[in-house]
Amino acid sequence: MEKNKIQPRKKILLEKTINNDYNNITGIIVLKNGETLYENYFNGYTAIDTVHVASVTKSVFSALIGIAIDNGYIKSIDQKVLDFFPEYTTKRGEKTIQSVTIKDMLTMTAPYKYKSEPYTKFFSSDNWMRAALDLLGGKGKIGEFMYSAIVGTHILSGILVKSTGQSVLDFATENLFSPLEIKIGQNVVLHNKEEHLAFLKDKNVSGWVVDSQGINPAGWGLTLTPIDMAKIGQLYLDSGLWQGKQIIPKWWIAESTKEHSRWDEYELSYGYLWWIIDDEKQIYAALGDGGNVIYINRKKEIVVSIASLFMPRAKDRLKLIKEYIEPVFE
Incomplete structure (x- = not known):
């Protein structure tokens, strides 16, 4: 199937909406049944440019915990x-x-x-x-x-x-990124507030932040391309299987992407570092500040990745996906 196989009128409407209302987006990829239906880049970005995906890092890290348990490094999530x-x-x-x-x-x-x-x-x-x-x-x-x-x-x-004896980046590279052919780059050391703010706001950032002890944060600091994000989304849609190899345990994906807790104030459900958009319809997402998203609709077999530049109070990406992206590709 050809990329960008979408009716010209619908493509124009989608991109007009993006440029008018979501103008900090750098890239969008839509996959259905594992095939690329739409791929486009904005704000001078290309397929190889990374962005800081903010809290999307959390959901990626969730996979690492599952892999660590499956490999026997962590006995159980019930450990103190x-x-x-x-x-x-x-x-x-x-x-x-x-x-x-x-x-x-x-x-x-x-x-x-x-x-x-x-x-x-x-x-x-x-x-x-x-x-x-x-x-x-x-x-x-x-x-x-x-x-x-x-x-x-x-x-x-x-x-x-502590449990693996490896750095977060090394463990992630060996067990998740390398099999998916995702290249992260180097550890990023932020020496002061100015460098920290620059990392959040600069266009040209790559790698994964580390603290002064060399530990990569599980909650933020990771940079990815929209293609990297789409690969992770597809991996989850396929229950952890990638090119015939089980990368993430199937049971972990099933368990971590269903509701375990709820933020009543915002009527949002939560799994294991994943936001559960609709537990019944099996829709869940990694959501990061500024509008970075890995969105998985299991029943419709749709994956949407959206990379975005940092901006305060970015417009809701889930609305963009539900109202402008999903209806086009259903």
Whole structure:
């Protein structure tokens, strides 16, 4: 099937909508039944240009946890978080933190000692992992949804490093990226606030951020092309199978892409670091700041990847997909 096989009128309407209302998009790919129906790039970007995909990183990292369990590095998501950090000493009287499990972190149902995530305090610390552990627990209840964009997922990075003995990037390259022919580039060290902001906003970024201990964040900092994102989406649609090889355990994909928790305030469901758009219709997505998306509609066998430049309050990509993309390719 030829790329961009779409009626000219519908193509013009779609691209007019993108240019008018979603003008920070750098690339869109639509796959159906594993074939490319649409691929286009915007804002001077090409197929080989990467963008920082922000929290899409979380959903990619979810796959790494599943692979680590399947390979025996992690016994179970019911393991306690502190089991992986024997060197960490909790403060006297702290009990909640001792009961937090990997599953609590994956489903965003772990409690923290803050109402609003203290980004500045976290990033200015000389040890992000220790800072994250210091913020875990508190007086909240385990099991209540509390979205942690940065802190909680960084602890998951530490768990992967501790359990596998490899860096996050090395483990990901060996077990996920290389089989999919995804090239990530080098680790990115951000020395100060200016470099941090530049990474979020610059057009030409590549690689994966690391902290001062060499740990890649599970929640952000990864750069991908729209093709890379589409490959990951297709891998999930195909239950972890890629060119005849099982890359991600089938059971992990099934389990991690169904509802385990819910953010009632926004009426959003959550799996294991994946947003569940419609549990019944088996639609789920990786969603990142600025409008970065890997969207999977299992029943319709559609994958949509959208890469976007950072911008505050980006317009809802799910609306774009549901109202302008899916109807064209159903």
